Amino acid sequence: MNAPMTPGLAGADCRTNATSPSLPVLRERGQREVFCGLTGIVWLHRKIQDAFFLVVGSRTCAHLIQSAAGVMIFAEPRFGTAIIDERDLAGLADANDELDRVVGQLLERRPNIRTLFLVGSCPSEVIKLDLSRAAQRLSARWGPRTRVFSYSGSGIETTFTQGEDACLAAWIPELPVTGQGVGGAATRLLVVGSLPDIVEEQFLRLFAAMGLDDVAFFPPRNSMNLPSVGPNTRFLLAQPFLAETARLLEARGARRIAAPFPFGAEGTSAWLAAAAEAFGVDPDLCTRVCAPARARAERALAAIRPELEGRRIFFFPDSQLEIPLARFLARELGMVLTEVGTPYLHRQHLAEELAWLPDAVQLSEGGDVERQLDRCRQARPDLVVCGLGLANPLEDAGITTKWSIELVFSPVHGFEQAADLAELFARPLRRRQRLVLPGTTAVSTPSAAAIAGQPA
Numbered sequence: 001m002n003a004p005m006t007p008g009l010a011g012a013d014c015r016t017n018a019t020s021p022s023l024p025v026l027r028e029r030g031q032r033e034v035f036c037g038l039t040g041i042v043w044l045h046r047k048i049q050d051a052f053f054l055v056v057g058s059r060t061c062a063h064l065i066q067s068a069a070g071v072m073i074f075a076e077p078r079f080g081t082a083i084i085d086e087r088d089l090a091g092l093a094d095a096n097d098e099l100d101r102v103v104g105q106l107l108e109r110r111p112n113i114r115t116l117f118l119v120g121s122c123p124s125e126v127i128k129l130d131l132s133r134a135a136q137r138l139s140a141r142w143g144p145r146t147r148v149f150s151y152s153g154s155g156i157e158t159t160f161t162q163g164e165d166a167c168l169a170a171w172i173p174e175l176p177v178t179g180q181g182v183g184g185a186a187t188r189l190l191v192v193g194s195l196p197d198i199v200e201e202q203f204l205r206l207f208a209a210m211g212l213d214d215v216a217f218f219p220p221r222n223s224m225n226l227p228s229v230g231p232n233t234r235f236l237l238a239q240p241f242l243a244e245t246a247r248l249l250e251a252r253g254a255r256r257i258a259a260p261f262p263f264g265a266e267g268t269s270a271w272l273a274a275a276a277e278a279f280g281v282d283p284d285l286c287t288r289v290c291a292p293a294r295a296r297a298e299r300a301l302a303a304i305r306p307e308l309e310g311r312r313i314f315f316f317p318d319s320q321l322e323i324p325l326a327r328f329l330a331r332e333l334g335m336v337l338t339e340v341g342t343p344y345l346h347r348q349h350l351a352e353e354l355a356w357l358p359d360a361v362q363l364s365e366g367g368d369v370e371r372q373l374d375r376c377r378q379a380r381p382d383l384v385v386c387g388l389g390l391a392n393p394l395e396d397a398g399i400t401t402k403w404s405i406e407l408v409f410s411p412v413h414g415f416e417q418a419a420d421l422a423e424l425f426a427r428p429l430r431r432r433q434r435l436v437l438p439g440t441t442a443v444s445t446p447s448a449a450a451i452a453g454q455p456a
């Protein structure tokens with residue numbers, strides 16, 4: 001569902017500030033139209049194979065999770081909702097008892113659950129519950145067999161990719177300190193951010209060919225295999241939405257390797273090269289190791305480029321992937337960026353990406369959906385990347401859309417997925433092309449006319 005308006009930020013407060021003199025940022029603080037952080041459960045439960053995500057929420061939260069994950073049918077799903085009905089403060093003891101009972105039933109029936117996340121939501125009766133205390137209580141009851149953690153996926157506090165950030169941040173205190181856990185005291189590379197297993201394996205092969213064998217991923221596939229973290233850890237972010245996780249890793253002494261994100265042939269090469277440099281790998285070796293996969297990716301992208309080159313694209317703020325994706329589409333596929341919106345702009349983590357954006361691009365941070373819709377109509381883009389809530393009305397108005405949620409659910413990182421990523425943008429344009437009435441020749445003309453309120 002759409003996240004509610006952020007309390008205290010209601011109304012339009014739109015001003016510009018600057019990332020650099022050439023990149024003004026429009027800051028929006030109005031109503032936003034994005035999924036809440038519960039959505040992250042859909043990819044996190046697939047990644048961490050012995051974890052369970054128990055949403056403590058309302059029927060609405062249960063519906064959101066069911067429909068977001070609706071395509072996946074499991075005999076034993078690894079997520080569920082404990083529905084807390086409306087109750088007053090006097091009923092809180094009952095709510096805690098009920099939560100303990102639900103968790104007890106679940107863990108007795110599913111002894112293979114090694115990590116349980118209690119995921120908070122925004123209904124007022126859930127906000128009254130102290131889930132971190134509940135997690136401590138339940139950990140004392142069920143540990144060490146099952147460790148219990150809590151984080152918030154509430155729409156008041158999180159947009160949808162922030163659910164992963166909150167989950168990983170809640171887990172960091174559990175990571176062994178360097179020298180105590182897996183990996184010992186040697187300097188190790190930690191890749192941070194949930195990646196499909198197949199992408200992890202591709203990266204592991206490339207790192208190994210460069211002589212980097214001590215590489216761990218967080219989150220891990222197996223929650224009992226947590227990487228140790230300390231001053232000898234260098235970490236590479238695989239996702240641009242992990243601000244709090246990165247902050248907590250740095251507080252442990254780990255150091256971030258500054259890099260663009262591994263989208264497209266160019267981004268992936270630079271991401272791997274940054275890791276290579278941090279570990280003293282010969283740059284020529286890095287280039288040689290990457291060359292075959294990079295060449296394959298570039299050939300595959302060249303085949304798709306004619307469909308995207310010169311097409312105008314508008315990003316509504318949704319996933320925090322917008323800036324790296326916009327960079328990829330502009331530089332490797334020749335798309336024209338009209339506006340690139342992002343829910344939050346982390347200038348430090350995105351410094352390399354911002355430096356690669358074209359000078360004239362309009363960046364916006366935060367949401368004010370009505371104003372953004374007005375600007376979108378004015379920009380007359382060929383393709384709009386937005387959340388599900390906006391896609392249907394925009395399609396109805398003749399505007400071609402791409403659901404941003406698909407970009408998070410699909411394997412899109414690395415060389416081998418570069419063309420699949422480009423395809424995600426080419427496909428809606430092809431679909432629109434097929435819908436063009438006989439006698440019309442351009443895909444964008446009817447859309448642009450419709451959104452500008454002019455006769456086609």
Ligand code: SF4
Nearest residue numbers: 036061064121122155
């Ligand atoms: S957490 Fe809040 S925004 Fe998310 S589904 Fe539940 S009620 Fe809706």
